[in-house]
Amino acid sequence: MIGKAEVIQPYSIKNLPPLIIGGAVFNHQYSSDPYSLPVPSLIESAFQKGLNALDTSPYYGPSEEIIGEALQKITFPRETYYICTKAGRVKLDEFDYSRENVRKSVERSLKRLNTTYLDLVYMHDIEFVVPDQIIEALKELSLLKKEGLIKNFGISGYPVKFLYEIALRCKQEIGPLDAILSYCNGCIQNTLLFEYYDKFISDCGVKVVLNGSILSMSMLRSGKTHDFHPAAPELKKAVDEIAQDLKSKNIELAELATRFAIREWLFKYNSGIVLGVSNLDELDAAVQCYLDVKNNVDDDSALVSQVQKSLGKHMNETWPSGNH
Template sequence: MAATPTEHPSTKETLPSQQGAIPYSCTNGVRTPLSSILPPLVFGTATFNHQYNHDPFSLDTTGLVTSALTHGIRAFDTSPYYGPSEQLLGNALATPFVRETFPRDSYMILTKCGRISSDEFDYSAQWVRQSIQRSLERLHTDYLDLVYCHDVEFVSPAQVLEAICELRRLRNEGKVRYIGICGYPIDVLGDMAEMILRETGEPVDCVQSYANYNLQNQTLAGSRGIQRLRNAGVEVVPNASLLGMGLLRRQGVPIGALGDFHPSSRELRSAVRDASDFCDRHGEKIEVIALRWALESWISTGASCGSRGDPASGLPWTRESNDDVGGAKLGVSVIGVSNSSELEKTMLVWRSILDGLEGGEETAKQAGRWYRAWEWSHNRRKAVQMLAEGVQEILGSWNGYAWASPDPGFVNKRVTNVKVVVGDEDAEYLTPAASPDASVLDKDEWAERSRKTDLPLR
């Protein structure tokens, strides 16, 4: 499914029609609302990193990105902190096939700034500007659709404010279109969003939360989460890390080149194993239930800060519009995959979820799909919900638990105002692998500790 396409000197005769643009405009400083164009399914590329894979360069990232585009995905989320992710994504988007078939204005690129390594953060105006310029070069683009300040809980409100102001200057220069913040602690995200609105008179466009809306923790759905962010003027709140950074998997947390990076305790992992055994006894895998439950329920739970952007159809070369699935806002989710099997099965899950939305029954018939697809989707939702409730019963007091971020005693080791030359190969990948506290496994040790990572989904 995700094989790298064969390149041709000229593709005018052999490739599908050029894909249409996402309808963005900016007139007299008034931009198209992000909530009208951001696709509700975003392809996250944190997996193009040493935390999740021993060698990200061995992944067929070009094939994955190309296949994602052909199946309707029109937004990609990355970060300089994700090792070579920006470069791998940029190279995939720069192939002749993608350039000719998917023009730059037909998809959105979301990246981040400010986080350099596990214990280095630089939110200074100088570094933000340098980081954005480097991202533009790595991603082979003249502009970035959305830039987040990465993991705001690690720095002070004043530092966040400095970074936001510089991003807005870059927005005025046409290099950035929308601006957001992201991080883990829900209360900090709310504090920062409110502070930015109070101090500048303008809200951030987007706040991305991760690992706070899944089978183990639904804090993002409460009054401290999406409602507080909405009150602070935030337009869109994407939900990322639907499996809790890989916690909610039968095989346990992912083990990449950095070893076991996951912050969850032994006791929480034991509870998840018990929940996984429960799913096994009912012929399911916990990652299947967790992924489908989070994707399907966030569509409605996150709708108040969702988007009417066109969803990915999940089918090759088939366009789906928001009107085809009822025309309402849909909560935005970020998925992460490492191989073609994970992508294919995730897209099948997404297609089935869309079939169950308003208008899905008629849309399926008009598209020539199974006339009972809508009924199947609703029955599957009931089964998943039943097992999801069973998982949450087993997790017990671990429901809603959040680990500390940052750890007590954290010290930012970044020396600010240090000029880094863009393009310097020695400084190109300031990633978790370069962190002083990282423990890099050799290939043999990694192979023994890791297991197959395919997600059997439906």
């Protein structure tokens, strides 16, 4: 057990647990039938282990509805857990950051998730939208916070430098963001997020910086990378060769990458990781990785160095996203 879930009082976004259950896997991109996933038992078990936070989005297909239904079946009262969701991204190539849509999106999320308030709402994948539109959307989230419908607001996206630029502008024009979520930038293949952590906190006044997709949307594992992954074929090939070499030595890249992110991000920066798990075995494996790192069970330093050296020019390689 990581820590017992308790009533969140006094309320603080900084009390988010070290591992946050990501609802991106409760959709058709990651699962042929997301409705068949054991979400109620997964959430119940996660909360019992102290992982009392969920991250989702309207963009993740049925994820909000699946989570909302599951929350009606668990034994934990609403005041003991956090619900984080997003607004603005409608479809793969469709975004609506208008203030009217932001409000409607939040109201719809409240209904889907069967709650009277949301703990955190991000503007989703901001790199696809021009800065002025982002600021207007954040103004609406700020107003919704004042109204009590949401407790915190922030931004999510892939390009770390752009996230920083918007966070800095938001501080100057609206006030500091409560949270930032970046993905695939705080993992064994890409550590760019580490370089920006202090800047987000000191320059922008952000309360919490969260690290998502530490397995880089399925790329950092011995299994097949999902077809939708936007990385260059050369990068995916290089990672797969490393993964297969490790597998021949009875080492799973996904486990090594999970321990790396937990050690280098969670424990060094004391900030959370959004983790996509679709069943109890994956949840238990993630918690075990956390406990192994906490208890210094494994010294992965040599293996990590080997992997990052083998990546060569592909270390910290990124891919285009939106307008960046």
